[in-house]
Amino acid sequence: MYNVSIVSVYRDQVWEGSEAVSFLKKHNCKVSLNYFKQAPMEDELIGILNQADGLITSSFPYSERVLSTVSRLKVIARTGVGFDAIDVDAATENGICVTITPGANSDSVADHVIGLMLSLARYIPRGDRDIRSGHWLPQVGIEVSRKTLGIIGLGSIGKCVARRGTGFEMKLLAYDLYQDTIFAAEHDIVYLPLDGLLAKSDFVSVHLPLLPETVGLLGERELKLMKPTAYLINTARGGIVDEDSLIKVLRGGRIAGAGLDVFSVEPLDQSPLSSMDQVVLSPHVAGVTEESWARMAFQSAENIIQVFQEQKPFGLVNQQVFQDKR
Template identity: 40%
Template sequence: MNRKKVYITRKIPDIGINLLKQHFEVEINMEDRPLTKEELISNIEDKDAVLCQLTDLIDKEVYDRAKNVKIFANYAVGFNNIDVDEATKRGIIITNTPGVLSDATADLAWTLLLSVARRIVEADKYTRAGKFKCWSPTLFLGQDLVGKTLGIIGAGRIGKTLAKRSIGFEMKILYHNRKRDEEMEKMFNAKWVDKDTLLKESDFISLHVPLTKETYHMIGEREFKLMKETAILINTARGPVVDEKALVKALKEKEIWGAGLDVYEKEPEVEEDLKKMDNVVLVPHIGSATINTRDNMAKIAAKNIIAVLNNEKPLTPVNDI
């Protein structure tokens, strides 16, 4: 009997690949780059399942050509790269990898927050350049964290995990979500406020929302004008949640103090002005980039494929088939 075929659009940790190889024929894109649309389609036309990345656009054109595919297992918690509604109409299962990357992503958000607040990247460059001659009372003065207000937009798994990390800094937590979250309020003495209030009152603002029509450019020119001049914005969610040109303007005009970014509006492109600013810390979409986290993501994606191709329910379905 012929074994079912699985295609992996980019090499993932071996633990996921080996799981799939125990059950199926597995083919992998071994090049260290995303596939073009045509390459993707030509590689999956005869496949039964696809383990895809957030850089793969899975839309109607792909579905039309990939008639045998029963599941697209997205190697990410977000799935804005996939037309889920169209998949549901066609009876195609979409899965993601929630839960296992909350700690890693919250840790990175906290790292960015500390790095911007204490001007770590600036100070590192200064020291490496041999400019450090002696201690100075005014050298690289940054922002305090203890007792300050942390505003969290999006109180899902990652938002809650970030709030947990603020406890040691005795921070006041404001959060904005589509609806109040009693668990968030009890665990962290957090207070639900509308978005504008959060922007006005927070010293640090961290974004943890999915990319949807509603969240596209949810932080733009109007929102930056509401923030404190000492505010720091952190984005580890999705790039288009922030209007990058408005961010540049806000930083240039000193409407806010700084920003830490893991994601970008036109990723992998980054606004050139952002690259030139010392009060911005930029990293290349590494929110979930720890060894254990990426291993766990690979296992979940593989197990979802194994379940579906064995006519069982997936572990983490995005749509209801």
């Protein structure tokens, strides 16, 4: 029997009776549920993982110290596509597979992007706040239809955003080092260098992983290339946008506003962003819906079992570990 630990921000009741847990138990796994409202301390993680052969987790950090201390862990199955919180090098060094769930939450993130765009364009959150505080202050917004949408990162999520943009008859621009020319041709998407995309877009939506080369990709210089009427949407990772620079350009009116689901430090605490009417905030939930959660959880469970059965799991990040195990 294998031991699988689930370390999650979702309460045990969400996992109990889920298809993912049922699938694990069907495959001779003992499952332990560990709920944390915020990131657990390293010693807590070590205590949990020393008893585990497999781990399902979300965006909690797993450091070199944690991963070099645990002895029996074979796989970390991340629910989602970002793996920047996991020290992948340390996992690889210790023979631990790291997997993600590509595509499982793409539709959910894309829906959230459109929600943020509409909220900004039509001042929906501001109107809600005004009415609840006893004020009737109509704001004149803009139409999203037929505007220019710039997508930074045309991967699975970026493509889902593009399809939704087509429904609004938007002109679509994209920036990506790896260009899918077939998809672009099918959806009338024009690839541009990053500076050109920023200068031409009415809405800029970020869909890149957080890697050393993407940290601070959008700094003060890049943000000032945007139109003063343009909006920035970030549902990827907070570190891709330099937060201090973003605050500066928002205060200076250099861009019209921002819709942010991710932040450089989470949870967001005492940030100037919280008091800006031209900013719409959400607590890193773009990729989490009932449907996407079920898909991510089950795909993670499948990845766990594939590793236990010495099969190459879907969404394997550190390919070298699997090759070394063969």
